[in-house]
Amino acid sequence: TIxxxxxxxxxxxxxxxxxxxxxxxDDLEEYIGKDPFDVVYSIxxxxxxxxxxxxxxxxxxxxxxxxxxxxxxxxLSVGVDKDADDVQLFRKSWMANSPYTTTELLSIATKxxxxxxxxxxxxxxxxxxxxxxxxxxxxxxxxxxxxHQGWLGxxxxxxxxxxxxxxxxxxxxxxxxxxxxxxxxxxxLAIEARPNSAGGNVHxxxxxGKSINTKECNAVQTTTDDSMLLDIxxxxxxxxxxxxxxxxxxxxxxxxxxxxxxxxxWWENLEANRxxxxxxxxxxxxxxxxxxxxxxxxxxxSFYSTLSKNAKGAFLDIGGAGSVxxxxxxxxxxxxxxxxxxxxxxxxxxxxxxxxxxxxHCDMSNCSVADDCAYDVTFSHTVLEHTPRPWDAFDTIARVxxxxxxxxxxxxxxxxxxxxxxxxxxxxxxxxTSLMEDRxxxxxxxxxxxxxxxxxxxxxxIDEHFDTIWLSYVIAKKI
Numbered sequence: 001t002i003x004x005x006x007x008x009x010x011x012x013x014x015x016x017x018x019x020x021x022x023x024x025x026d027d028l029e030e031y032i033g034k035d036p037f038d039v040v041y042s043i044x045x046x047x048x049x050x051x052x053x054x055x056x057x058x059x060x061x062x063x064x065x066x067x068x069x070x071x072x073x074x075x076l077s078v079g080v081d082k083d084a085d086d087v088q089l090f091r092k093s094w095m096a097n098s099p100y101t102t103t104e105l106l107s108i109a110t111k112x113x114x115x116x117x118x119x120x121x122x123x124x125x126x127x128x129x130x131x132x133x134x135x136x137x138x139x140x141x142x143x144x145x146x147x148h149q150g151w152l153g154x155x156x157x158x159x160x161x162x163x164x165x166x167x168x169x170x171x172x173x174x175x176x177x178x179x180x181x182x183x184x185x186x187x188x189l190a191i192e193a194r195p196n197s198a199g200g201n202v203h204x205x206x207x208x209g210k211s212i213n214t215k216e217c218n219a220v221q222t223t224t225d226d227s228m229l230l231d232i233x234x235x236x237x238x239x240x241x242x243x244x245x246x247x248x249x250x251x252x253x254x255x256x257x258x259x260x261x262x263x264x265x266w267w268e269n270l271e272a273n274r275x276x277x278x279x280x281x282x283x284x285x286x287x288x289x290x291x292x293x294x295x296x297x298x299x300x301x302s303f304y305s306t307l308s309k310n311a312k313g314a315f316l317d318i319g320g321a322g323s324v325x326x327x328x329x330x331x332x333x334x335x336x337x338x339x340x341x342x343x344x345x346x347x348x349x350x351x352x353x354x355x356x357x358x359x360x361h362c363d364m365s366n367c368s369v370a371d372d373c374a375y376d377v378t379f380s381h382t383v384l385e386h387t388p389r390p391w392d393a394f395d396t397i398a399r400v401x402x403x404x405x406x407x408x409x410x411x412x413x414x415x416x417x418x419x420x421x422x423x424x425x426x427x428x429x430x431x432x433t434s435l436m437e438d439r440x441x442x443x444x445x446x447x448x449x450x451x452x453x454x455x456x457x458x459x460x461x462i463d464e465h466f467d468t469i470w471l472s473y474v475i476a477k478k479i
Contacts, residue, residue, distance in 0.1 A: 025055045028062040036064040038185045043072040052098030053108050060112040064185035069173040076101045078433050079286045080165045094153030103443050114173040119438050123168035133158050162280045217373040220404040221311035230307040232341045237297040242334035260451035263288035292449040292473040296408055299475045303406050304340045313376035315339035318364055319383030320346035365392035370400045378407045385411050385425045398439035401478045414470040432474035441476035448472050
């Protein structure tokens with residue numbers, strides 16, 4: 001602890017087994033390589049570190065192999081502008097020196113030999129915004145009594161939480177075995193010294209610290225040597241019909257029903273009419289800045305530009321056979337051109353797709369025929385809402401994607417019921433972020449695109465199709 005008051009309190013307690021030291025978070029040299037910890041636990045403290053990267057590095061060095069770091073703290077939501085006035089005021093008043101997104105934290109953790117074990121959104125789980133704040137924005141108005149730094153910090157924290165810019169989470173990280181100096185803690189040594197003990201992982205014996213995926217995973221073949229780069233032609237941001245060779249012909253819109261790319265326009269219209277009473281509904285503008293097709297193509301081209309000339313890869317389009325499989329010998333799909341230099345394959349459970357040559361035939365939630373770490377890019381477009389248990393589908397996605405590979409998914413956030421053959425879920429940007437990060441992915445971009453019916457459709461057809469739909473999308477990299 002860095003609090004003298006806490007030290008005084010602990011020293012006044014009756015006899016106990018605690019050892020308390022008045023030190024900075026980073027002053028742990030005496031434990032590194034000598035008497036390492038099994039667990040470093042921090043609740044609402046890490047965010048106040050003057051240098052979160054240095055602190056995480058120190059804690060990792062002070063851990064035994066397989067040791068855990070447990071953080072319970074505030075984390076910025078993906079896409080939040082750190083330089084915005086409200087975020088800066090929160091940082092200064094709350095002394096939030098290290099406000100990270102979970103993606104940023106995991107990127108730092110990986111550099112120091114740590115892997116993600118668990119990411120729990122405690123704010124949602126315990127309904128903190130409802131129970132603590134009654135879903136209301138605070139009134140930030142100083143009085144003679146309420147005018148100190150801590151009061152302002154708590155109000156700004158409430159404001160950012162209600163607005164969805166701040167989340168309260170528990171992150172559990174584990175030190176990779178062999179990444180440090182091979183140090184063992186007293187608890188590990190004691191277990192190994194027991195009669196008939198097989199030694200091994202103390203955390204496994206305690207029933208904690210299960211990793212998402214510890215199996216060695218094939219990596220994407222990339223290079224930083226310009227002379228060894230694969231020479232490829234950039235793919236284009238273009239909607240295709242899906243009928244015919246190479247994805248069929250070009251078309252202007254997503255379909256005959258909807259044209260997209262209206263997110264920024266919609267956000268600006270909503271902002272112009274927003275009141276204080278509806279401020280808690282506001283989503284960050286950055287989530288609406290890009291048309292989803294443009295974002296996907298930009299990230300794919302950037303990814304393909306790093307490939308080695310010797311790279312052999314595969315692009316897996318989940319659900320890509322759709323309703324067009326009947327009578328076809330090979331599926332091309334609307335998105336076949338996304339595969340770029342890679343072999344294009346489709347994962348589909350449609351019985352009609354079973355005998356098509358480039359189809360992996362299975363249910364995405366339980367697909368034993370798809371090999372582990374076999375695909376450089378995993379992709380789906382308005383498919384995952386149909387699965388009864390999307391978390392199982394995302395487990396499959398994480399399993400089959402190569403290390404360093406991209407995983408790209410477009411799903412509905414607001415869309416009419418469409419049972420083909422069933423329709424089960426809608427996804428916010430928060431849901432997509434959690435589903436990816438919980439499975440060892442770094443989220444590169446997440447957002448919304450808004451699509452409307454063309455005028456000719458509005459004039460001629462009235463049915464269950466919404467006039468306006470919201471699509472959400474996520475682009476992530478497997479760490």
